[in-house]
Amino acid sequence: MKKEIPLYDIVIVGAGPVGLLLSVSLSRWGYKVRHIDNRPVPTATGRADGIQPRTLEMLKNMKLKSKILAYDPARVFEVAFWDPAPGEKIVRTGTWASCPEFLDARYPYTALLHQGLIERVLIEDLEKNGTKVQRPWTITRFETNHVNPDYPVEVDLKNLDSNVTDTVRAKYLYSGEGARSFVRDQLGIKIRHKDPISHVWGVMDGVVRTNFPDIKMKCTIHSDHGSIMVIPRENNMVRLYIQIASSTDPDFSPRKTATVEEVQTAAKRIFQPYYCDWDRVEWYSVYPIGQGIADKYTLDHRVFMGGDVCHTHSPKAGQGMNTAFHDAVNFAWKMHLVESGFANRDILSTYEVERRFIAETLLNFDNKYAALFSQRQPTASEVSDAHKHDAGETENEFVKMFKASCEFTAGFGVAYNGNIFNHGPEHPFQHPLIITGSPQLRPGRIMPPSNVTRVVDANVVHLENEIPYNGAFRLFIYAGLKQSPKKGQHQALLDLATGLTGPNSFYTRFASAHRKLDNHHDMDNPHSSFFSLCLTMAAKRPEIEISDLPALFQDYAGRVYADDRKDMRVPNAPASAHAKMGLKEGEGAVVVVRPDGHVGVAVRLVEGPGTVEALEGYFQGFTVPEGKAVTKSPSSSGLGGGSEHVKAQL
Amino acid sequence: MKKEIPLYDIVIVGAGPVGLLLSVSLSRWGYKVRHIDNRPVPTATGRADGIQPRTLEMLKNMKLKSKILAYDPARVFEVAFWDPAPGEKIVRTGTWASCPEFLDARYPYTALLHQGLIERVLIEDLEKNGTKVQRPWTITRFETNHVNPDYPVEVDLKNLDSNVTDTVRAKYLYSGEGARSFVRDQLGIKIRHKDPISHVWGVMDGVVRTNFPDIKMKCTIHSDHGSIMVIPRENNMVRLYIQIASSTDPDFSPRKTATVEEVQTAAKRIFQPYYCDWDRVEWYSVYPIGQGIADKYTLDHRVFMGGDVCHTHSPKAGQGMNTAFHDAVNFAWKMHLVESGFANRDILSTYEVERRFIAETLLNFDNKYAALFSQRQPTASEVSDAHKHDAGETENEFVKMFKASCEFTAGFGVAYNGNIFNHGPEHPFQHPLIITGSPQLRPGRIMPPSNVTRVVDANVVHLENEIPYNGAFRLFIYAGLKQSPKKGQHQALLDLATGLTGPNSFYTRFASAHRKLDNHHDMDNPHSSFFSLCLTMAAKRPEIEISDLPALFQDYAGRVYADDRKDMRVPNAPASAHAKMGLKEGEGAVVVVRPDGHVGVAVRLVEGPGTVEALEGYFQGFTVPEGKAVTKSPSSSGLGGGSEHVKAQL
Incomplete structure (x- = not known):
């Protein structure tokens, strides 16, 4: 007796931010989703944590924002800069808004809480709509063939506990596996490194007691003993990012590591003259990270990828989860419009075009952002100029770049180029009533709130x-x-x-x-x-x-x-x-x-x-x-x- | 062997709004609460539903507002008035804000959802703090005696399912039993009726389909065929209040009733020329209601009462649950300050003084409010005058009364008189630095938001x-x-x-x-x-x-x-x-x-x-x-x- 092969609209591999939000979208719209993750349980703590203003607006539109805010995330309104001062001290040299007033944001702050809580909200939503993430399952093989033209993707799955295997057919396969991706490797898609420099980062979440006055703010601290980034978190926690090694170091090794105690000792030295002790450490991780971008997001418009599979960068600007969310949403509605008989199949090509462009922008930005922090510190007057709603002629290069940076990190700089969805001068259809050149209604950007x-x-x-x-x-x-x-x-x-x-x-x-x-x-x-x-x-x-x-x-x-x-x-x-x-x-x-x-x-x-x-x-x-x-x-x-x-x- | 008598800080009888909020407060502050209710399960639907602006602020301060708003209540910003028009029709004669701009409210609307959902939020909160409402339990006897001077109240309780009985001792007994109260009866405390007129009301929650344009607004409709009050609700529902009988009717009986169909037929006639059909009825009830106020809220400052036990009135102004909440809070902090050794025991007398005064104000208001609706309809220009932030000399008597009404129904008119807590000219302590006569900082009122x-x-x-x-x-x-x-x-x-x-x-x-x-x-x-x-x-x-x-x-x-x-x-x-x-x-x-x-x-x-x-x-x-x-x-x-x-x- 021939076993019937299960049919799905989509197989989603990976239940991190990109996989979950895609699953939420498609489950809400009635699609049959097979969703697997190779971890036995969802993220318990740590990992990504920053939700940017534009992402908050998007989550609001999905009716998910209040459920996330119910976990009481820390809210970052301003960023403080600390620099070395005479006598082995550090001193605050300036602060600026993380989402300044010239950006018309509903929620002008970054919300910070650990990825596990965010995932929990998404998992509850998709379970309400009939999809359950299966764990620990992995993908062992896939191919696109013509055995069943309606479901052209054949996928082999395997339970990592029981070793039970399952072969299914789907209309689509989507990989949200993270930086190490079986699907990407199988497709032979290369990661290109924009910046040859890579780093080893240490990241520590915990509760500290300190008299450092800005411990509840996002801070970049440069001292004679090294640099640190401080990010406030939910539940009185704080996250410290510390650069452990850089490929520019003479003895660089991507395997270089540091113990909790070493990082704490380094942090204590950087925070001087302020004290900094730990009540508890909730999460600690050391990881090498390079800037990379995948050549392609798909080869055949049936097997797609998104999130960290396609782009990796430093955690400094808090963009990872946000970019992943937008990858998921961008793919979800396009697949929906094709599969429900509304749009031509060729619109799927705009997914890679739009999202890869944003990833490139992100990586370029990441380079500049790193330089902004490590090369030159803004003066107080430059910062104050940048905060003016209408800075006029006092704007210098730095202020301009800062403005552009804020818009980008807040998520409002995401601007898709002209294509079949985003009308512009190169669009095949033109009509005199189409509004062009409006600074408020720019195709490819979001509309202002009102x-x-x-x-x-x-x-x-x-x-x-x-x-x-x-x-x-x-x-x-x-x-x-x-x-x-x-x-x-x-x-x-x-x-x-x-x-x-x-x-x-x-x-x-x-x-x-x-x-x-x-x-x-x-x-x-x-x-x-x-x-x-x-x-x-x-x-x-x-x-x-x-x-x-x-x-x-x-x-x-x-x-x-x-x-x-x-x-x-x-x-x-x-x-x-x-x-x-x-x-x-x-x-x-x-x-x-x-x-x-x-x-x-x-x-x-x-x-x-x-x-x-x-x-x-x-x-x-x-x-x-x-x-x-x-x-x-x-x-x-x-x-x-x-x-x-x-x-x-x- | 002598059975040890269980000791509690307080026995609370009744798990409606007043009992639950008291229980929430005391459970949060670490008190040992025995909480019973004679109903086998919490309120499933219907009953009280209006949360006024000031109550929303209070719930926000308790971190309960977002949990209640998560149920997506209807929000009433305006009230519409409909009156008879020639040709058996009705016509809108005006609208006004339910919480006008001259009131400095954080949340200038009434939130409407059924009591069961509100109770659910409170029950979750008190369970998190270790108190569980026992059901179906009733109180069968209580007395204040000196057997254990630290726990002077002896209470007999009985499970209505199993008939198991329990005798406990407590520092306090609080009755939130509702209009029919065993405790009040046992104490021999009388209800005094402010207004000799009583009414029989029909109330129906359900989903209607209609072309009546204001079905999502709070409306008072007067027609040649009778009157109705429309109140929007969560989940596309609407509540209709209809007066079935009044003690001014020649053949009045408080037992008069009406079937669902009779009320629907009456409503259809009133809504003409608009159609009004029912998709479903969720809840229907007919109840006689008179205006009453208890002579005393306590006799010995050990056995206290609050909520509907002490005051009943028409449901029209949506004040019942709000007044109950404030009764609970007023008692909670005073009992806490006495029991934790901060305040003198005699401060407990201010509970009755403050809350009975508000109940009296509410009943007086209820009379005037009823008259406002049934006797004279405001003209459009009067309404528009009332909406101006600074109406100046154009204010007439009606506008003044409307303003006062809005302040009261929104909850901002709650003004406690001078006493040991609310400083005023009669306070035994006076000092030249005490600020007097400030319109913003009036002792007994809440402080403005900022x-x-x-x-x-x-x-x-x-x-x-x-x-x-x-x-x-x-x-x-x-x-x-x-x-x-x-x-x-x-x-x-x-x-x-x-x-x-x-x-x-x-x-x-x-x-x-x-x-x-x-x-x-x-x-x-x-x-x-x-x-x-x-x-x-x-x-x-x-x-x-x-x-x-x-x-x-x-x-x-x-x-x-x-x-x-x-x-x-x-x-x-x-x-x-x-x-x-x-x-x-x-x-x-x-x-x-x-x-x-x-x-x-x-x-x-x-x-x-x-x-x-x-x-x-x-x-x-x-x-x-x-x-x-x-x-x-x-x-x-x-x-x-x-x-x-x-x-x-x-």
Whole structure:
């Protein structure tokens, strides 16, 4: 009797940050995930710990932020610099904001807690959605073949306890194995080292008692006895990073190590004249690290990799877990849009293009960042210049670089280049209504945050988070001020609704098969699981009657907003959410935001068919052409009402 | 063999809001609690549901707010009024903020979710601290006698499943049994009815589908077919209150009832011309309710009562659970301060005085509130006047009353009268440095919220929440601007520290026996479990060096703040937290805040011994005189390092 081979949408190898967030995403969207990890238990403590401001926003959008903050992470608002002073002392030479005011961040701090707690939140979420990480399992073989064209990846798995083996087939294989990757090795993909210098780092988490005044701040301490980086942690802990060896040392060995006591003794010497004793050590590790980047993230668009498999760098800037999270999200929505019959398969190539570009930027930054710390210390006046909201002509090279660094480390510098998703001058489709050159609405970047009042319940809300992370494209419609929003007189809005709901529009083509059924309580996807709409009117809440709006928007009653909140960043704007998007009084727009929160394209909202024409052209760039739409749902049916998508027959 | 009688600090009867929050407080502070409830399981759904802005602040201070908000309650920001219109219709005649801008609230909304979820959060918290609610147990007898003078209350308990009985002794018995109370009946305490009119209410929780536009808002709907109150709830639910009978009806019976279908039919008629259908009904109840208040909350200061045992009123204003919570907190800290040897036993009389006064205010308000809704509808212009921050001379009687109502329903109108805790002109101790007549620092009221920067880690924090709810008096020290905060030149601060740490000061007298032991990581109570200090300097964060401060404040390193944040309410103030307390530039103060967040007294901070003299006089009003201090800890030892308090020998 032939054993039936189990079929999965995806096999995910590794349950670190990248594997877990990918698993969370796909499990939420109803995919059948086989997820393994070769460690017998999840991370207990230590390892990565920094969640950057932009990552916090993304976790908020996924409704995971409050669960992570419930563990009371340390919050870093400022970084302090300490330098050698006469008499074998150290002295504070400056402090600066880790996410300065010129960055428009919801959460202008880095949250620090150990990776195990973060993993716990993600594991709970994916278990709630029916996926369980199997441990300790490893991957022993994989190949892409044509035995079953729907599930082209064949994978051999093995339980490291029982030695039981299992062969499965999947649509995709994703490696989040970390720096040492079986999958990458098997594919023969090389790691390229950007910087020939590598280092051995010691890292120690523990509770110290000290009179060093900045022990609750992130600090870089340079002393005549060596350097150390201090990072506050949850539960009164502190993390110390200490460089144990560098390949520039004459006797360098990547195997060089140091005991706990040696590191503590070194730290005591660096902290002088302050004392520093240990109550307890929670975690200690020594590891060599080089800067490396994988040549490819995939060879065949079936077997993919992300996270530390593809890029390694120093832990100094706290970017590792953040970059891994964004790798996972970037892959998740693209795979989803292909597998659910919305987008052409070739969009998968943008995963490597976008994420490898960010990894390269990260490595370049890592070099510069290291130099910034080790070569030249900023003066107090340079630091104070950098903090000004509008530094103007006083900016020197250092300040400029610092600004760019802050934006990057906070996560707001992630800017994808133009491609089929991120509209730009090289995009094959052009239209006069597409907004170009706006500093606020830059395709490839995230949109600025804004507060608005939800009409239906008068709640003050974060507009950018009103559409949750649900795999859909987001159409943020700014109605402008041209006409009274009352009594259906807003012709541009009426024309937009007419165009979107027209028989052949991109919006109608991907309407859910169930869309004529019950959508009364579904404010996110009443018509299509591929689109979520948000309508923001430049009016006061009591002036807006949802029953006067075109029928399309009445189905989104819970996603209609009044732009009537004051914003300190645009204090004189009559409609601050419009103003923050760079829309002048009277101007309306439709901002298309990708499922990961990055702007795709922004189109002016005008009377007539032009606005929808421009949107149509953009979506035709990557959606499945008419007649080719996949008519089946993802293999699991966990999606609820809107899970099956067919070409609607209208 | 004689059976040993179990001894408890307190027996709590009833696990509704008042009993649970009392149990949470005392369990956290290490008391041995016997807690019973006669229901076999906790509340499953329905019942009380409204958490008012001030209660949210209190729950935040207890670190319970985020756990409650994790259940995603509905948030009410505005109230809408609907009135009859020609043609058997209803029409919206106005809306207003439920917590208008003139109230300086951190959380300007009412959170709505069913009592069971709120109870779950409290039950988890008390179980974490070693108390378990026993069910189904009831109280069958109690008496206060002298068999064991340390545990004067003898209580018979009975398990309603097994009929097992148990006799225990306790220091206190607290009844949170609800409107029908065995304890109250046994004590022969009468309920007095303020208003002779009583009503029968129907209340229904469920999911409706309707085109009524304000179904997500709190609404009062008057129609020609009757009246209804709409309250949005968690999980897409809505609560409808409908008055079924009134004692003013000619055929009134308190036993009058109505079926689910009858109420639904009545609602459909009232909602016309909007449709209203039910997806499901989650909870339905009909209950007669009258306004009543107990004559006494205790007879002997050993057996106490609170919550619905002492006061009942209409559910309209959503005050029930909130008042119960404040009853619990008010009793908890007073019992704690007596039992831990800090305060004289006679302070327990202030529990009834303070809380019965609030209950009376609530009942008076309840009458007026009902009249406000049923007699006269506000015009749109009246409503809009009331919303202005500074309404000036356009205020009419109605607007004034509305303002007062908002303050009260939001919880900010709770103002305890002058007594031994709340300094005022009738207080036996007077001192010229005591601040009088300040609109911001009114003894008996809570202090205004403010944002400051914590020096030690540069975190922007809510100053009023920096000292958690830990049973201690809070000394908020505002250093003023008179001198540079650097280099120890602040003489007034130095004199304050010297005075507080002097050998016979109130602060030193109640120093913890363990205070010379390890206080390195205890920022809340490094010296004494009865006092927590917060020092706010009118300076920028980098200007403040904690090592330059008097030693007292160095032990509170984590409780030193820079008053360097902008506040929209005092945009031009050089130090906004100072300004929000009514302190002019250069003025300093010590604001004594009771363990429940209400201001006790505010004293000017000046050079010399005067400030500490004034504080000493205030605390001598209720602290145990020298030589009488209790030398033992609460019977359980769950308090950690600072749990035992002895008279320090200095």
